[in-house]
Amino acid sequence: MIFIENSEYTFTTIESIVMIIYGGFIILLLMFGWDLLGRFIKADKRMRGDPAYMVFFIIAVAMLGYGIYMFPALVDYFFVSDLTGADNALLWIVPFKYALILCMIVPIAYVCLLILLKNRRRIANILGLIGVLPTIYIFIITIITGNNPSINVGFTSPLILPVVAFIAIFAVIDFIGIVYILIVELAPQKEVRNRVLLGILGIVIAGIGGFIEVSSRDSLIDNPDNWWYVYGTFIELFGFIVMRHFFLSIPSYDEFAWKNGMIEMHVIIAETGISLHYQSFAELKANELKGDIKVTATLAENEARPNSDLVAGGLVGIKGMLAEISGDRGKLENIEIGEKSLVFKQGKTILCLLLADENLGVYHSLLDDLVTRIEEEHPGLDNFNGDTRKLHIAPIVEEVFDLTNQGILKKTKKKKKKSLPSNTSESEV
Numbered sequence: 474m475i476f477i478e479n480s481e482y483t484f485t486t487i488e489s490i491v492m493i494i495y496g497g498f499i500i501l502l503l504m505f506g507w508d509l510l511g512r513f514i515k516a517d518k519r520m521r522g523d524p525a526y527m528v529f530f531i532i533a534v535a536m537l538g539y540g541i542y543m544f545p546a547l548v549d550y551f552f553v554s555d556l557t558g559a560d561n562a563l564l565w566i567v568p569f570k571y572a573l574i575l576c577m578i579v580p581i582a583y584v585c586l587l588i589l590l591k592n593r594r595r596i597a598n599i600l601g602l603i604g605v606l607p608t609i610y611i612f613i614i615t616i617i618t619g620n621n622p623s624i625n626v627g628f629t630s631p632l633i634l635p636v637v638a639f640i641a642i643f644a645v646i647d648f649i650g651i652v653y654i655l656i657v658e659l660a661p662q663k664e665v666r667n668r669v670l671l672g673i674l675g676i677v678i679a680g681i682g683g684f685i686e687v688s689s690r691d692s693l694i695d696n697p698d699n700w701w702y703v704y705g706t707f708i709e710l711f712g713f714i715v716m717r718h719f720f721l722s723i724p725s726y727d728e729f730a731w732k733n734g735m736i737e738m739h740v741i742i743a744e745t746g747i748s749l750h751y752q753s754f755a756e757l758k759a760n761e762l763k764g765d766i767k768v769t770a771t772l773a774e775n776e777a778r779p780n781s782d783l784v785a786g787g788l789v790g791i792k793g794m795l796a797e798i799s800g801d802r803g804k805l806e807n808i809e810i811g812e813k814s815l816v817f818k819q820g821k822t823i824l825c826l827l828l829a830d831e832n833l834g835v836y837h838s839l840l841d842d843l844v845t846r847i848e849e850e851h852p853g854l855d856n857f858n859g860d861t862r863k864l865h866i867a868p869i870v871e872e873v874f875d876l877t878n879q880g881i882l883k884k885t886k887k888k889k890k891k892s893l894p895s896n897t898s899e900s901e902v
Contacts, residue, residue: 506536525729585650679712
């Protein structure tokens, strides 16, 4: 840091304030990135390959990378007069900044494309390779500039403009890819989706602040009292604070994979155990239910799944027994069965039970909505006579669980057509 000690650069009041804000900005970025990375590291190894974990992993890397990028950026921003001399070897910092940006955004775009293209990995690999080429190119320019600082490597330099164009293209891919994956591809439940949207709003705020900051910084030479430089920097910092708050407020990234974790669901009359509706979301092997429960139970590996009415009756019995033991009748919400989880939600008349891979908070809120909707639209269930033909529970399940988006509904209906006789009622589905 000798060049800083020997620098003749004089800081204005505005630049001094911005330097302080940048210091807080760097700390925030490094903390944010480390928090996200910590969640990824602590997650089950089997979950790390899931899209939700991969997206937040690359966001973590981006935040850490941006924090590191700010160090050479500060040198460039505030010691410009010391770096423009023909004999000053530190001019290589300018292309080095662009190299760091490419090292951040190209891997993010590649991971997003891998998730979105799925069966077209070759296209993602080709586009990833295209992103590697300008990265190698700008590193070469950095080395050349270090040996020959007289080369023009400014923003409008013909050597830099192609790199800037690549950065703009990949930045758009990153933003659209992350937003689409988090909101559409993963289809999170409403509460989680709202937090993601607010986090994305933070990114937009940071982008607006960054634009104001850059445009104001460029005009400081002609207008050293341009306070918009401070305002823009503060807005960018505030945007990242908003982003960090809402992204870290998501309890678990497993919440994004809730649709893939559902196995089957029963809607039954709470007191009698009569089955009103059965929905299968995924093929279940009997040996997956082997293991310890709070009440130990074992199923033979070659045993077929039992009739839905028998299952419903058995579940009511288990629920009642455990409720009596706990002394908290009607409050049972979850049973762990081996590596699976059985989630309960009871209304005035009906009981909904969902078998899933994990006990996620999203399942509890969805079952709450489902119970409320079914009882509101079927007010006579307390005197149910056993005729399921007048029930319309399936459309409610489809709407509450948003089954059509992931193709789950189509797959389930196809199974029904093959396996059901013509006189089968909804309760036997």
